Amino acid sequence: MKTDMKKGWEIKKLGEVVDIINGKNQSQVICDDGKYPIYGSGENVMGYATDYICEKGTTIIGRKGNISNPIFINERFWNVDTAFGILIQNSLIIYVKQLISKVEIREQQFQV
Secondary structure, X not given: OOOOOOOOOOOOOHHHHEEEEEOOOOOOOEOOOXXXXXXXXXXXXXXXXXXXXXXXXXXXXXXXOOOOOOEEEOOOEEEXXXXXXXXXXXXXXXXXXXXXXXXXXXXXXXXX
């Protein structure tokens, strides 16, 4: 793979820079007075849960359905089994923010 990276940068696999959280079936945690929203691969809250599996700042990426529309969630939540939660590792947040602010994402092609 040919790259034009800056000196000192490294190529890493996605799983080395983010935590990937598998969604789980919500049937055991769904509750009318639950504290945490339940999300799938869409932006709508599907109900509320008594527990959460994703931290604030996690992005949902669908396994099927709405796969090309990542959704950033700014609160703790339960992620159902039709989607992954992607959480940037804390030490990299500043670098990812800098990268996003400098890269013309529409012009790039990424392989995941």
